[in-house]
Amino acid sequence: MQISYFHTSECVPAVKAAAEGGPDAAVVIDVLRATTTIAWSLQNGAEAVEAFASLDELEAAAAAWPAEKRLRAGERGGQRVEGYDLGNSPLAVTPELVGGKRIFMSTTNGTRSLAVVKPVPLLLTACLPNRTAVARRLLEHDCKRVWIVGSGWEGDYSLEDSLAAGAVASAAMEMAVAPHIGVSCGNDEMLAALALWQQWRHDPETALRSASHGQRLNGLGNHDADFACCAAIDSLQMVPFQAEPGVLKAS
Numbered sequence: 287m288q289i290s291y292f293h294t295s296e297c298v299p300a301v302k303a304a305a306e307g308g309p310d311a312a313v314v315i316d317v318l319r320a321t322t323t324i325a326w327s328l329q330n331g332a333e334a335v336e337a338f339a340s341l342d343e344l345e346a347a348a349a350a351w352p353a354e355k356r357l358r359a360g361e362r363g364g365q366r367v368e369g370y371d372l373g374n375s376p377l378a379v380t381p382e383l384v385g386g387k388r389i390f391m392s393t394t395n396g397t398r399s400l401a402v403v404k405p406v407p408l409l410l411t412a413c414l415p416n417r418t419a420v421a422r423r424l425l426e427h428d429c430k431r432v433w434i435v436g437s438g439w440e441g442d443y444s445l446e447d448s449l450a451a452g453a454v455a456s457a458a459m460e461m462a463v464a465p466h467i468g469v470s471c472g473n474d475e476m477l478a479a480l481a482l483w484q485q486w487r488h489d490p491e492t493a494l495r496s497a498s499h500g501q502r503l504n505g506l507g508n509h510d511a512d513f514a515c516c517a518a519i520d521s522l523q524m525v526p527f528q529a530e531p532g533v534l535k536a537s
């Protein structure tokens with residue numbers, strides 16, 4: 287299995303079919319906080335999370351869904367979109383609130399990354415809490431070419447997504463013990479992400495807080511509980527997967 291890492295949706299090449307050298311799996315990461323919130327929403331019983339790059343698309347799709355079975359989650363600039371049921375905190379998606387509901391979600395960067403790899407046959411989302419579960423799933427599917435896609439911030443690199451990319455790849459390398467299952471790096475970005483994981487793996491919360499988006503969230507108010515939740519390595523077995531275009535379900 288060869289794993290390549292792309293920092294943001296803007297860095298991702300056009301997706302080709304697997305038979306033409308394209309990826310057979312993609313893993314989207316937005317540690318702070320979209321993919322952590324997606325994992326916890328599904329863990330807490332949401333029927334699905336449907337992701338949209340734009341709020342207009344979200345509004346149109348949500349309007350066609352039964353009102354009692356939907357929640358709208360919108361984040362821009364780190365804050366909840368006015369009038370929406372939810373922002374983008376993994377702490378807010380409690381079982382009481384999200385159980386049985388479809389969450390129509392749009393965030394500044396994370397849902398844009400999901401949109402660019404929609405055509406990839408196996409699409410998963412990862413965060414630090416489910417990084418080992420995601421790595422295990424990639425190995426079970428015997429994936430050959432995996433693209434990990436970070437979300438960054440409006441086109442810029444983000445430390446926390448690279449950290450998690452390294453965390454997923456490192457878990458895959460540790461589990462791929464059989465000699466015929468090699469895990470290799472497809473680009474220098476992946477190698478760098480692995481080095482970053484080695485640097486911070488015993489204290490990921492400090493990395494999240496030091497990152498520019500961590501500082502942005504701190505500037506918006508107290509996010510201590512969000513940082514702790516987003517940094518909780520291997521606290522979840524939930525692997526969100528794309529069940530139909532744009533729709534993530536639990537597995």
Ligand code: 3SL
Pocket residue numbers: 316318319320321361363364365374393394395396397437438503
């Ligand atoms: O950029 C995004 O998609 C969000 O995850 C950002 S925030 O953590 O909700 O501020």
